[in-house]
Amino acid sequence: MISNIDTYSHVRGESIYLDDIPLQVGTLFAKVFDSTVAHAHIKHLDISKAKNYPGVRAVIIHSDITGENQIGGIIPDEPLLAENMVDFIGMPIAIVVAENEHIAKKALKLIEIEYEPLPIIVDPREAHRQGKYLSTPRHFNLGDTEIAWSNCAHIFEGKAESGGQEHLYIETQGAYAVPGENGFIKVYSSTQGPTAVQKTVSRVLGKPMHQVEVDTTRLGGGFGGKEDQASTWGAMCAVAAHITKSPVKYSLDRMEDMRMTGKRHPYSSDYKIGLDKDLNIIAYEAQYYQNGGAAADLSPAILERTLFHATNTYNIPNVKTSAYPCKTNLPPNTAFRGFGGPQGMFVIETAIVQAAEALGIEPHVIQHKNLLKTGDEFPYGQKVVSEAIECWTEAETQFNFQEKIKSIEAFNNKNQLIKKGYAIMPICFGISFTKTMLNQARSLVHVYTDGSVLITTGAVEMGQGVNTKMVQVAAKTLGIDESFVKINSTNTFRIANTSPTAASATADLNGKAVEIACNKIKERLLISAAEDLGVSESDIAFVKNEIYINGEKSKLSWKDLIFSTYAKRVSLSEHAHYTPPDIHFDTNTEKGHPFAYHVFGTSIFEITLDCIRGRYTVDSAQVIHDAGQTMNEKIDLGQCEGALVQGMGWMTMEELIYDKEGRLRSNALSTYKVPDIYSVPKDLDIRFLKTEKTNLAILQSKAVGEPPLMYGIGAYFAIRNAIKAFNPKALVPFDAPATHEKILLALYGKYGEI
Ligand code: MTE
Ligand code: LUZ
Ligand code: MOS
Numbered sequence: 001m002i003s004n005i006d007t008y009s010h011v012r013g014e015s016i017y018l019d020d021i022p023l024q025v026g027t028l029f030a031k032v033f034d035s036t037v038a039h040a041h042i043k044h045l046d047i048s049k050a051k052n053y054p055g056v057r058a059v060i061i062h063s064d065i066t067g068e069n070q071i072g073g074i075i076p077d078e079p080l081l082a083e084n085m086v087d088f089i090g091m092p093i094a095i096v097v098a099e100n101e102h103i104a105k106k107a108l109k110l111i112e113i114e115y116e117p118l119p120i121i122v123d124p125r126e127a128h129r130q131g132k133y134l135s136t137p138r139h140f141n142l143g144d145t146e147i148a149w150s151n152c153a154h155i156f157e158g159k160a161e162s163g164g165q166e167h168l169y170i171e172t173q174g175a176y177a178v179p180g181e182n183g184f185i186k187v188y189s190s191t192q193g194p195t196a197v198q199k200t201v202s203r204v205l206g207k208p209m210h211q212v213e214v215d216t217t218r219l220g221g222g223f224g225g226k227e228d229q230a231s232t233w234g235a236m237c238a239v240a241a242h243i244t245k246s247p248v249k250y251s252l253d254r255m256e257d258m259r260m261t262g263k264r265h266p267y268s269s270d271y272k273i274g275l276d277k278d279l280n281i282i283a284y285e286a287q288y289y290q291n292g293g294a295a296a297d298l299s300p301a302i303l304e305r306t307l308f309h310a311t312n313t314y315n316i317p318n319v320k321t322s323a324y325p326c327k328t329n330l331p332p333n334t335a336f337r338g339f340g341g342p343q344g345m346f347v348i349e350t351a352i353v354q355a356a357e358a359l360g361i362e363p364h365v366i367q368h369k370n371l372l373k374t375g376d377e378f379p380y381g382q383k384v385v386s387e388a389i390e391c392w393t394e395a396e397t398q399f400n401f402q403e404k405i406k407s408i409e410a411f412n413n414k415n416q417l418i419k420k421g422y423a424i425m426p427i428c429f430g431i432s433f434t435k436t437m438l439n440q441a442r443s444l445v446h447v448y449t450d451g452s453v454l455i456t457t458g459a460v461e462m463g464q465g466v467n468t469k470m471v472q473v474a475a476k477t478l479g480i481d482e483s484f485v486k487i488n489s490t491n492t493f494r495i496a497n498t499s500p501t502a503a504s505a506t507a508d509l510n511g512k513a514v515e516i517a518c519n520k521i522k523e524r525l526l527i528s529a530a531e532d533l534g535v536s537e538s539d540i541a542f543v544k545n546e547i548y549i550n551g552e553k554s555k556l557s558w559k560d561l562i563f564s565t566y567a568k569r570v571s572l573s574e575h576a577h578y579t580p581p582d583i584h585f586d587t588n589t590e591k592g593h594p595f596a597y598h599v600f601g602t603s604i605f606e607i608t609l610d611c612i613r614g615r616y617t618v619d620s621a622q623v624i625h626d627a628g629q630t631m632n633e634k635i636d637l638g639q640c641e642g643a644l645v646q647g648m649g650w651m652t653m654e655e656l657i658y659d660k661e662g663r664l665r666s667n668a669l670s671t672y673k674v675p676d677i678y679s680v681p682k683d684l685d686i687r688f689l690k691t692e693k694t695n696l697a698i699l700q701s702k703a704v705g706e707p708p709l710m711y712g713i714g715a716y717f718a719i720r721n722a723i724k725a726f727n728p729k730a731l732v733p734f735d736a737p738a739t740h741e742k743i744l745l746a747l748y749g750k751y752g753e754i
Contacts, residue, residue, distance in 0.1 A: 023247070029097070030249070031096045032092045032095055034090050035090065037089065050094075050111045058243050060096075066204075067202075089661075096111075132327040133326060137325065143317045145320045148283035151276065152276060154358075156358055159271075160268075160734040163737055167261075174190050175188065176188040185201065188216070190219050192462060193500030198213075221462055228500065279366050287321075299333065304434050306344035307590075308594065309340070312344075312427065315370055338706050382594065395602040417611050419609050421606070421720065423715075423721055431595055432503065440579040442495050442510075451484060455474050462501065464639060466501065469511060469635070470487050470514055479544070506705075509580070532556055581696075596695075601708065609743070614740045619681065621648075623685070628697050631700075639705060643708035643711070650737065720732055730751075
């Protein structure tokens, strides 16, 4: 197993991000003039003073756009620049292009605007009451809940709220557009979706896609925030470069980024859960009100994934769920690690906890009883290949769960003002883009005459280690050392029509494409080696840069073979395409087989709550995670740790606050708290499930990017458990995040109904 190939340049500060690209002479800098009101007609806009300010080269408004003023990916409902309306605070209205950022900032202040205010909606339930949706609501059904209710021994109903989440990638959004000859433009973009940027630039400039090259070396984090929202800044720079005929760069400052870009969707949900006398969940209904913001962006797809994950890892025979994509006057919310799945899973966990509390039993009894088994059916029709019980059982035994409960009880009996709480959080996450079309990828592999190998894929490196995995796949397939393989930047001229690096599926899709290309080259090399060595192909193996005959090292090395094959005028390059088999989904019936496979896992959280101050420490998070047969333990462990803590942040401390005017109050790191090193569980013990089951993942190494985020939901319920240990009668609404303030109010029964 190799270390992340970026380690060396990262620690030396030598890795190249957007801001490290040397600028061409004559580069100009863009800044956006954005709306200060959440919903209004623009009565009057005057850019003349800004335009005449010394050092300003252009002030661009919607009418200057040569192509289409449209950036909506799924639904064309989002202008790049506002026309006569603004729909959220932070909506771009004009682009100032100047010789430096300082001048651009000064010029922004000279733009004059008058608004005629319109009613503002920030609450998704209010949008729902008014029938304001971004796309059509969706409904998933299994069995018949109406009949099932009458067979239930226990029925509970309630409401759950989960907040938004700021991506807070360390590298903010940005792009650098450089015009070339004959209308060609090259855009360096901090994007998860180079093709999305290419398409958007082509659309707003009115140029064919072959005139637009997008190049991405790596991102300082994306977390979904750059799946499609990077296109905005790429398009702005491209428009500005086109108009000024100069290279244009825009790299957002932190407050611009927080104000103008979308986040994880806040959800407000209703649920109803029914159990039989043996605690089998036999019916579940839920309605999800998704706070989508002012334009559709990826909301319809995110909404769908909420429904896919509505029952998390439980087998429920009767399910009726409805999801509403509510249109509000907030920045369009977007992809964020988990993509609506976490929001759905929080609601079913809430329902189970409410049922358990009402019945006076521990939630884990209900959770355990209802875990998915292989052969069960998801509400969307796919049959389960489950590791749910395996992960749970391993977690229980390896982390001495029963003893832990006893020692927590003993602790709580001894202590009045300090209480411990615990929760167990099993997860199940489907791997594949739910839009079947996006499940495809391509690779380009060149072997040079010195035996070194260069690969390019559609995958974007954003810290998740996908480039390292691609190098591993190529090296393993070709039987050479990883040091022989280099991976190139992601570039739309080398690899066309890429799906975004998203859905945790990047390594699978692109890795399989690399494997196919390498195997095709290897087939030709085998023929060549058999000729050179005078043996049959089936006797030959490529091992550690050498060619072996029946297990014996031959006189031929990898390098010799490459040159000899080149000399025979045989191609040493390959371009390959991969798409996973047998996936499909019918949105008319809402049934199908959308996922290549599922990832499972179980986390156990223990926390200690200071019941005077409402402060807590997370003592431990112990996890059994189903990584299949991991190809890189260090990288996968890093993904699990990062995702778990990011999930905890969403559930416990990151409080995104928009006021009634639609203004983001938590608009800087002084008012928006993200987890730091002290928030990390003191004992963070993540172990991989040992499994022999086969799957469709690359080299059997299951996708790991998003699933572990949902472990963080366990932290929320562990805190609740401790609150209840202190004050069993406390009415604690299910209203995440569980901030210290809310915890303190809850401890003393002051945190009423939501
Ligand atoms: N890890 C790091 N360090 N930085 C990131 O931005 N994004 C996450 C996850 N892990 C992210 C990350 C998200 S949202 C996804 S979908 C996956 O990585 C995407 O990469 P993969 O498909 O290669 O797992
Ligand atoms: N993006 C997307 C995603 O376009 N489709 C998905 O299914 C998805 N899932 C997770 C994260 N991003
Ligand atoms: Mo991840 S939310 O699929 O970028």
